[in-house]
Amino acid sequence: MTTPLQLPVTVLTGFLGSGKTTLINHLLENYPGERIAIIENEFGAVGVDGGLLGQHSGIEVIELTNGCVCCSVRGELTEALKNLLEQRDAGQLNFDRLLLETTGLADPAPVIQTFFVDDILRERLQLDAIITLVDSEHAQKQLTEHRVAVSQVGFADRLILTKLDRIDSDAKTLLLERLRNINAKALVCEARHGKLEKAAWIGIQAFNMDDSFDLNGTFVASTAPSQAPTNFRPLNQTSKPLARSWNDDITSQVFETGEVDIKLIGAFMETAIEKYGNDMLRYKGILAIEGEPRRLIVQGVHKVVGFDYGTEWTAEESRKTLLVIIGRNLPVETLRNEFLATAVSNAVS
Numbered sequence: 001m002t003t004p005l006q007l008p009v010t011v012l013t014g015f016l017g018s019g020k021t022t023l024i025n026h027l028l029e030n031y032p033g034e035r036i037a038i039i040e041n042e043f044g045a046v047g048v049d050g051g052l053l054g055q056h057s058g059i060e061v062i063e064l065t066n067g068c069v070c071c072s073v074r075g076e077l078t079e080a081l082k083n084l085l086e087q088r089d090a091g092q093l094n095f096d097r098l099l100l101e102t103t104g105l106a107d108p109a110p111v112i113q114t115f116f117v118d119d120i121l122r123e124r125l126q127l128d129a130i131i132t133l134v135d136s137e138h139a140q141k142q143l144t145e146h147r148v149a150v151s152q153v154g155f156a157d158r159l160i161l162t163k164l165d166r167i168d169s170d171a172k173t174l175l176l177e178r179l180r181n182i183n184a185k186a187l188v189c190e191a192r193h194g195k196l197e198k199a200a201w202i203g204i205q206a207f208n209m210d211d212s213f214d215l216n217g218t219f220v221a222s223t224a225p226s227q228a229p230t231n232f233r234p235l236n237q238t239s240k241p242l243a244r245s246w247n248d249d250i251t252s253q254v255f256e257t258g259e260v261d262i263k264l265i266g267a268f269m270e271t272a273i274e275k276y277g278n279d280m281l282r283y284k285g286i287l288a289i290e291g292e293p294r295r296l297i298v299q300g301v302h303k304v305v306g307f308d309y310g311t312e313w314t315a316e317e318s319r320k321t322l323l324v325i326i327g328r329n330l331p332v333e334t335l336r337n338e339f340l341a342t343a344v345s346n347a348v349s
Ligand SMILES: Nc1nc2c(ncn2[C@@H]2O[C@H](COP(=O)(O)OP(=O)(O)OP(=O)(O)O)[C@@H](O)[C@H]2O)c(=O)[nH]1
Pocket: 014, 015, 016, 017, 018, 019, 020, 021, 022, 023, 042, 047, 103, 104, 162, 163, 164, 165, 166, 191, 192, 193, 194
């Protein structure tokens, strides 16, 4: 949970030209009440139209221009974040959330780690979500040619498809299939020239320990259904089989069983994270622990992991354990067998 002292941070990523700036501009135009600090990392370019920003008194824009935020300016990012917090504490700046737009060439991993590694930042900031924009027109090519584009999709809590006006429905179906193969956990929504409700990507609390797993095996929006934007949908399987012509090194694995033993599942998670954490981009599980009325929720990024108890299982629910791991070249069958060995009841029907 975000404590009163913690500020939420949204990391916005997506390959070059995927529409990040367009989306931010739409946010600023349509939600003028937002008090938001934007950190831009644009290889020296001014990403957001200065004239437009000038009209929004609640906006602070900090530009990191000495290179890519994921490598050379990582220290600069930490400093910029601390500076912002100091200025806010001193009453010089007034904002209640942060938005970090990474350059289209950035791998999100080191950026995300910044928020967990530094003690002050960990205490004062709460990562809200990683939002990845996908340029529907060019994504297939970018995913094939640029490893970083696959990584950006793999880390995402939300995928926002842009430029859908540029492709037909068959191409969209194929793209959704490929995205699902990489990241079955992320919800997908669509932005038309940046138009998207704020609730679809701001304040979604993806790093909170909630139980936003659909027990039918798909992920659902963490927002309550009544508040959820209408264009949310999980990446469902398409009805007809599609010829896969890609070979992405990052894929999603879904492991499922019935009740598990607390010690065995704990040891399994610990070993898996220790051995393969560097290749586990994101993972999330809802665990049904034998003898425990509540769900145990686990989620993490690489070797940063959190466990917490969620809501109780109701009498009507079947106690299922579900774990999704998005990773790079993982020994899937070994992990699956080790996971299944933690079960005390048979796999769910
Ligand atoms: N056809 C179409 N064009 C779009 C859409 N969304 C954004 N664009 C255009 O795509 C181009 C790139 O958009 P930007 O918002 O600058 O993309 P970016 O991700 O900030 O780009 P970089 O900063 O270079 O990584 C611009 O010309 C936008 O007008 C869309 O939904 N449809």
